[in-house]
Amino acid sequence: MPELPEVETVRRGLAALVIGKTIEKITVSLPRIIRTPDDVRQFCMMLEGYAIDAVERRGKYLLLSIGPHLLVSHLRMEGRYGFYHREDPVEKHTHVIFHFTDGTELRYKDVRQFGTMDILPQGRHQELPGLATLGPEPLDRSFTPEVFIRALRARRSGKIKALLLDQSLVAGLGNIYVDEVLFQSGIHPEASGPELSDRQIVALHRAIVAVLTQSVELGGSSVKSYVNGYGQEGGMQHQLNVYGREDQPCPNCGTLIVKTRLGGRGTHFCPTCQPLHD
């Protein structure tokens, strides 16, 4: 499940592999992936003949600068990019292929078909609703404890787990890393976000930056199907303290990790290290 570290790892891989390559042709075998423009033929025509100039990231979105256009790609649950040569067999669940003029190909695979691609004019990414409302980048210098305290206090209510999953509060966190940062900061997932103390929010801020930084350095977590542009797994899954560790001892105190459902999401925490009330 690609979250910020996984998308950043994909971005770095793609930047090294496809920048400067010219798109000769695009094959779309699952039109549902293409959201805008409506017409898949138009999508292809808008990008064919142009080179990929840059690969950037905002939250969990990949932003590819292609001529006058910005291709916005969201991997959702299991989307992945792979770099191939023309003669390589096309694997199952490959939905979009960017054929380059040098015989190489960038292929988009997505078993669950949840991923999306949108084309926007360069510099007008605010026209895509999900992108326009993103909160601050957690690994940017501008994301300070003070900024985070203000943003959290501005919410009138809400459990902290749900708030951290809200991309307009802070961009890039998903279910796995939310569970991890709450564990690291000793906060119960059902605690009220706006009612956290300054000390708790500062601890949470520190945990968000630390966990995401470590995960980016390790190439993300391969909890299910995630691999980077080279087909390699990340290393962060070996560092997870609570996610996927139901009924296993907490690394801090030995209490068994509990799994519940919160807001429809599997939620893992240590009931001793993360008490609901101090």
Add this chain to the structure above:
DNA sequence: TAATGCACCTGTGGGC
């Protein structure tokens, strides 16, 4: 206005 529930999807694993 905010919280909640559901749909979108397919592979996997457990139970029978």
Add this chain to the structure above:
DNA sequence: TGCCCACAGGTGCATT
């Protein structure tokens, strides 16, 4: 062995 069902979860939309 095969079938059925629950589950996994990011996002957008509908409902409460």
